[in-house]
Amino acid sequence: MAAPLPRDPIADAQRNWEEHGWADVAPPMAAITAIMRTQQILLARIEGALKPFGLTFARYELLALLSFARSGELPMNKASALLQVHPTSVTNAVDRLEGSGLVTRSPHPTDGRTTLIELTAEGRIVAKRATAVLNTEVFGQSGFDAADVDQLIRILGTFRRNAGDFAD
Amino acid sequence: MAAPLPRDPIADAQRNWEEHGWADVAPPMAAITAIMRTQQILLARIEGALKPFGLTFARYELLALLSFARSGELPMNKASALLQVHPTSVTNAVDRLEGSGLVTRSPHPTDGRTTLIELTAEGRIVAKRATAVLNTEVFGQSGFDAADVDQLIRILGTFRRNAGDFAD
DNA sequence: GCAATATACTAGGACATCCAAGGGTTTGGA
């Protein structure tokens, strides 16, 4: 998108924070800002890898979740909870995946309120192929070394637990 | 948004990856997914803290950037580069900040193509107050301990440099 | 058994981000 900057803007921000008397919160500010920016970079890579499949990250996540479900189907509210996104976001994703013929909606056999999302045969194939590309092009070339990956999993896992994501 | 899950969905995904023969990329997959989710949690906290000011994170970042500029003004393309966002996003943010009376647009004195963004007096006050709230409510209670903050800054700093964010 | 409450999904609106395209300005080479 843009040429590399001559200097790290987040390090500059950290310096500004220190100079304005907020030295105590300057490091967490820098860490949080770095997380925001890193997410942006990773999302761009992921969406780039998924573009040939006509998928976005949101739709891929739903597809992958379904492909790991034993029966290949899941209630919408379950998907919303597992993906940690708003129910309306799932509705949106399902609308488009259904339009592409990758999933279908069907009524829940016993609960009339619930809608089941089910992978189609094509959806299962696309999920498999997209995962293979993500594995080789993104996850396999993350740029994090093994030790740092472990650190990230540990640090962010603790954070998410404390934030109330899961009980464990 | 949702009740805590009984188990960590990212740890489950990592297990699924291992069981499907992708054990080599399972850890980076988990780390990257954790970054995506952590960003989501942090963004929600930040936007919550900024809501009373009528600001979003995107608009706050622009406001903060201007408040640190000596003259309190910056060309749009400079802001776009420093914030690492698309020029149209800056246009959008400036439109709204201008509508709220926090910034003004003015023509560049020598380059007719360039538009300068300038903080208003009120904009400067709002930036100061919003920063104070963010410092106490978000950065001051990040949930990361000091050692982990250092790790994050180091790991993500290396990643961003390798990704071409900055040369340093 | 029926009303009140809770749950599940969808519709419409507000924002933010990106891409593609267009109009004005500046720069540099023929």
Place this chain on the structure above:
DNA sequence: TCCAAACCCTTGGATGTCCTAGTATATTGC
């Protein structure tokens, strides 16, 4: 000098996310 290429910003279109509200179905309590 002059015109093409490069640059800057804005507009319009597509996507995703969240919130609020509304409809339909289940469950609970009197």
